[in-house]
Amino acid sequence: VALLDDKEREAALEHLPGWGYDEERRGLTKSFRFADFAAAFAFMGRVAVEAERRDHHPDWFNAWNRVEILLTTHRAKGVTGKDIELAAAIDRAA
Amino acid sequence: VALLDDKEREAALEHLPGWGYDEERRGLTKSFRFADFAAAFAFMGRVAVEAERRDHHPDWFNAWNRVEILLTTHRAKGVTGKDIELAAAIDRAA
Numbered sequence: 001v002a003l004l005d006d007k008e009r010e011a012a013l014e015h016l017p018g019w020g021y022d023e024e025r026r027g028l029t030k031s032f033r034f035a036d037f038a039a040a041f042a043f044m045g046r047v048a049v050e051a052e053r054r055d056h057h058p059d060w061f062n063a064w065n066r067v068e069i070l071l072t073t074h075r076a077k078g079v080t081g082k083d084i085e086l087a088a089a090i091d092r093a094a
Numbered sequence: 095v096a097l098l099d100d101k102e103r104e105a106a107l108e109h110l111p112g113w114g115y116d117e118e119r120r121g122l123t124k125s126f127r128f129a130d131f132a133a134a135f136a137f138m139g140r141v142a143v144e145a146e147r148r149d150h151h152p153d154w155f156n157a158w159n160r161v162e163i164l165l166t167t168h169r170a171k172g173v174t175g176k177d178i179e180l181a182a183a184i185d186r187a188a
Binding site: 037038041044045048051052057058059060061062063064 | 131132135138139142145146151152153154155156157158
């Protein structure tokens with residue numbers, strides 16, 4: 001899987017509202033808030049299924065109703081098409 | 095819910111192998127590793143049910159097969175009996 005260059009990544013981000021690029025962690029980040037823990041974890045369950053199906057997994061943090069996601073392709077050391085596709089799937093799951 | 099004092103917390107930790115106290119975050123921490131993402135997330139599902147049942151929730155991070163947990167009672171600004179009980183339930187779920 002090939003790294004996206006800056007231009008490709010920025011073009012992709014235009015279609016992913018709320019997602020940003022974290023230079024230090026070389027990944028896409030977005031923070032989600034839900035009504036409560038149950039809603040947040042139900043969202044995480046939907047994302048987990050998408051992640052398994054694609055064999056591409058988020059790095060993520062949850063505290064009660066908040067879920068913070070980082071998407072990066074560890075093998076490629078940065079953002080690839082796999083991250084863009086998973087970001088879109090995560091938005092559909094939210 | 096009352097904060098545990100240092101002595102009470104240390105006594106409780108003796109019965110919770112692998113758990114430590116993070117002074118800065120004023121909480122109990124433990125890192126778990128599983129065979130893969132599916133096993134890690136299945137564990138998180140079991141913990142989520144325990145957390146909801148107790149209305150006491152972990153702050154946690156997952157990256158593939160790794161789950162890092164912080165237990166603290168935000169309202170009390172530190173470790174209480176609720177954290178000790180949830181830590182024991184988490185160990186049973188692992």
